[in-house]
Structure formats: C-alpha cells, structure tokens
Amino acid sequence: MRQLKLAGISGSLRKNSNNTAILRTLKERLPADIELSLVPLDGLPLYSGDLEGPELPAAVAEFKAAVEAADGLVVCSPEYNAGTSGVLKNALDWASRPANASSLKGKHVLIMSSSPGFMGGVRAQAQLRETFASTLSRVVIRPPVVIAGVNDKIKEGRLVDEPNIQFALDAIAALASEIQVDRAC
Ligand SMILES: Cc1cc2nc3c(=O)[nH]c(=O)nc-3n(C[C@H](O)[C@H](O)[C@H](O)COP(=O)(O)O)c2cc1C
Numbered sequence: 001m002r003q004l005k006l007a008g009i010s011g012s013l014r015k016n017s018n019n020t021a022i023l024r025t026l027k028e029r030l031p032a033d034i035e036l037s038l039v040p041l042d043g044l045p046l047y048s049g050d051l052e053g054p055e056l057p058a059a060v061a062e063f064k065a066a067v068e069a070a071d072g073l074v075v076c077s078p079e080y081n082a083g084t085s086g087v088l089k090n091a092l093d094w095a096s097r098p099a100n101a102s103s104l105k106g107k108h109v110l111i112m113s114s115s116p117g118f119m120g121g122v123r124a125q126a127q128l129r130e131t132f133a134s135t136l137s138r139v140v141i142r143p144p145v146v147i148a149g150v151n152d153k154i155k156e157g158r159l160v161d162e163p164n165i166q167f168a169l170d171a172i173a174a175l176a177s178e179i180q181v182d183r184a185c
Contacts (some may be wrong), residue, residue, distance in 0.1 A: 004176050007070035008038045011077035011088035011124070016157070018114050018150045019076040025159040026168055034066070034176055036074060039066045047093045060094050064103045067095050071179050072108035073137075074172060077128060078119035079113060084128050092128075096135040104135035108182070110175040112145035112168060120146030140178060145171045 008023040020038070027036040043059040048149030049055055056064070067073065077084045096102045111128050125144050132139045145168045147153065153161040159168075 003032075004034045004071050004179060005069065006034060006036045006072050006074050006172070006175070007039065007066055008036045009075045009088070009091065010038065011041075011075065011085040013042055017029045017078075018116075018147075018154050019078055021154045022076050022112065022114055022147060022150075022168070023074065024157065025165060026172065029093075029165060029169060030085065030172065034164045036172075037066075037070075038117050039063065039070075041065055041087050041091045044087075044091055044094060047090055052097060063091060064095055067103040068109065070107075072110070072175050074110045074112065074175065075128065076112045076114065077121060077124045079117075079119075079124040083121040084124040084131075086167070088128075089131065091136065092131055096131075100136065102135060104137045107137045108140065108175055108179050109137045110140045110145070110171055112147070112171070114147035114150040116149065116151045118148050120144075120148035120150070133140050138174060138178070138182075140171065140175050142171055142174055 010020040010023055012019045023038055030036055045057050078086055095104050109132050110127050113124045115121040146166050153159055159165055
C-alpha cells in the first residue's frame with residue numbers, strides 16, 4: 001500500500017509553539033506508512049485579492065502546492081480570543097481560492113487544538129469546522145482532540161502526555177482510514 005502523505009499545519013508561528021511541538025511529536029510517533037510533514041506558515045502575506053492572479057506570491061504558491069500534494073491535513077490550532085489564530089485563518093483563506101475549486105476541496109482534514117486552559121482550544125475547533133465546511137473539505141468527525149493544560153505537557157519541544165498522544169494518534173489513524181476508503185472507491 002502506498003505511504004500516506006499528510007501535511008501538518010500549526011496555527012502558531014512562535015518558535016516554542018506548543019501546537020508545533022504536538023505535531024512534531026506525532027510525526028515521530030506515527031507508523032512508517034504515514035508520513036507527516038510540517039508545513040510552515042511563515043512568510044505567507046496577508047490575503048488580498050490584489051495579490052491574486054496567474055502569478056501568486058511565491059510563499060502562497062508553495063503553501064498551496066504542499067496542501068495539494070498531501071493526502072490529508074492535520075491542523076493543530078491554538079485558541080485566540082475564542083477562535084483560531086489569524087495566522088491559520090489567513091493561510092486557509094489563501095488555500096481556499098478559487099472558491100469551490102480550491103486546494104481544500106475534498107481534502108480530508110483532522111482538526112486538533114491545544115491551550116494552557118482547561119478547554120483545550122475547543123472553541124478554535126468550532127470556528128475551524130465552519131471554515132473547512134465552507135471550503136468543501138472533509139473533516140474527520142470524532143470526539144475532538146483537545147489538549148488542555150498544554151503548558152504542563154510539553155517538555156523539551158515534545159508532547160509528553162501519553163494518553164493525549166495516543167488519542168491524537170488514534171484520530172490520525174481514523175483520518176488515514178477515511179483517506180484509504182476514499183481511494184478505494
Ligand atoms: C491574543 C491571544 C489570545 C488568546 N486567547 C485565548 C483564548 O481565548 N483561550 C485560550 O484557551 N487561550 C488563549 N490564549 C492563550 C494561547 O492559547 C496560548 O498562548 C497558546 O500556548 C498559544 O499557542 P502556541 O504555544 O502554539 O504558540 C490567547 C493568547 C493570545 C496571544
């Protein structure tokens with residue numbers, strides 16, 4: 001069976017980001033037939049229709065190509081003021097173009113979030129579900145992967161909470177299985 005290629009997108013640009021650390025940990029823990037490549041959002045300009053045209057800004061073209069090349073996306077978002085980060089929303093707005101025929105149409109997506117608080121960023125997930133629905137993506141429907149109290153669960157750039165790791169790995173396995181079923185159709 002062909003190796004699955006997943007793109008990991010962290011909603012934080014911060015060097016010591018918890019969300020990036022979570023994706024890094026999962027990348028290292030996945031079975032050999034699932035590859036998770038982290039796709040950085042650094043360098044993406046703020047979306048403006050004036051920048052759209054036959055030649056997109058290089059960072060945008062690169063980001064869209066990474067999304068298109070992936071069999072599925074694993075998004076890990078912080079929660080900012082009860083929604084997702086502007087950085088992630090901006091990236092998804094770029095990826096959503098052209099409307100209804102974009103890099104995100106039909107793409108399988110797993111949404112995860114983390115937060116130092118006890119709700120684990122679940123409100124960011126609610127907003128992301130709406131965004132992905134509007135881009136015709138196929139979000140995995142499962143109990144949400146929320147990593148609450150995250151500041152105590154990251155050590156030396158890795159998630160160390162084993163139940164959280166296993167829950168997230170199971171969710172990625174569900175994503176992989178949905179992709180395989182789709183492929184077989
Ligand atoms: C502007 C701003 C708004 C925030 N709003 C929330 C919030 O609504 N809920 C929450 O749980 N945490 C909130 N936080 C805390 C973030 O969840 C926390 O900084 C998180 O670790 C950032 O993710 P990162 O470690 O991947 O950079 C906020 C942080 C910032 C900077």
